[in-house]
Amino acid sequence: MRLLIIEDEEDILNALDYGFRKLGYVVDTASDGEEGLELVYINNYDLVILDLNLPSIDGLDILSRIRKDNEEIKILILSARSEYIDRIKGLDMGANDYLVKPFDFGELVARVRALLRRSFTQSTSKIKCGNMIIDTSARAVYSDKNERLDLAPKEFAIFEYLIANKGRAVSTEELIEHIWGEDASMFSNSIKVHVSNLRKKLSEYSDSDIISNIRGAGYIINEVEDNDL
Incomplete structure (x- = not known):
């Protein structure tokens, strides 16, 4: 998932950048409003953390x-x-959540996860896809026999993003943008290698293919029976 953090306090900005990258997110940062707004128009983000x-x-x-x-x-x-009226105004203007400084990073991460889970149209951190269970909080995937798959961080991120966009094909370019950010070349072979490894690992625990490659369109989660846990 790709985040944009717009924050003018350098110590907070650097701490958030480091913290979310360590958790596997792709992060862009901006230290002033004009720069942040320009990045929103240029790139496609899953979530924006916005200072006022x-x-x-x-x-x-x-x-x-x-x-x-x-x-x-x-x-x-x-x-x-922190005034009550400021929180109401922000939410009324379209913010999905409002957290007051000083804050605990763990709470911020939990709120970010909760907002991103709305892309899955579910409220819990666990999602069932066929006989696979993806835990977005623990960033882990299990079989329905509670066997944990040994996924690399990028493999998990690809699976999570494809499930979040279930029902449509996701192009290689989009995966690079949301999972590698600016760190990978658009001509990189990394996506093919990671998706191939991911599909092999999933096939060890599933009787049917969970991910398909549609020529000229990208990768898609197959129509398997799934539901929230």
């Missing part, structure tokens, strides 16, 4: 501009503005 007191453009103005063009992207306000 920003140089050049106020956070609420950024929120308003984003919502005029994009109602789907998740936005979490992270701000020192």
Whole structure:
């Protein structure tokens, strides 16, 4: 999943960048409002963490501009503005959540996971796909016999993203953008290698193919019976 963090306090920005990258997220950062808004228009993010007191453009103005063009992207306000009226205004303007500084990083991560899970249209951290169970909180995949698959971080990220976008083919370019970010060449062979390894590992625990490759379109989760746990 790809995050954008718009925050002008350098120590907080660097800490969040490091923390989320360590958890396997692709992270872009901006230290002022204008730069952050430009990145939103250029790239396709799954979630934006947005400060309100920003140089050049106020956070609420950024929120308003984003919502005029994009109602789907998740936005979490992270701000020192703790007044009740500020929280109401932010949520009424389209923010999906509001966390007041100072904050606990663990709580922020939990809120980010909860918002991203809404892409799965479910409320728990565990999702069933065929006989596979993906735990988005533990970032792990199990068979229905409680056997944990030995997935590399990128393999898990690919599986998670494909499930989040179940029902449509996801191109190689989109996977690179959301899982590798700017760290990989658009001509990299990494996606093919990782998807191939992922499919092999899934096939060891499943009688049917969970992931298919549609020529010219990308990768898609096959229509297998699945439900939330």
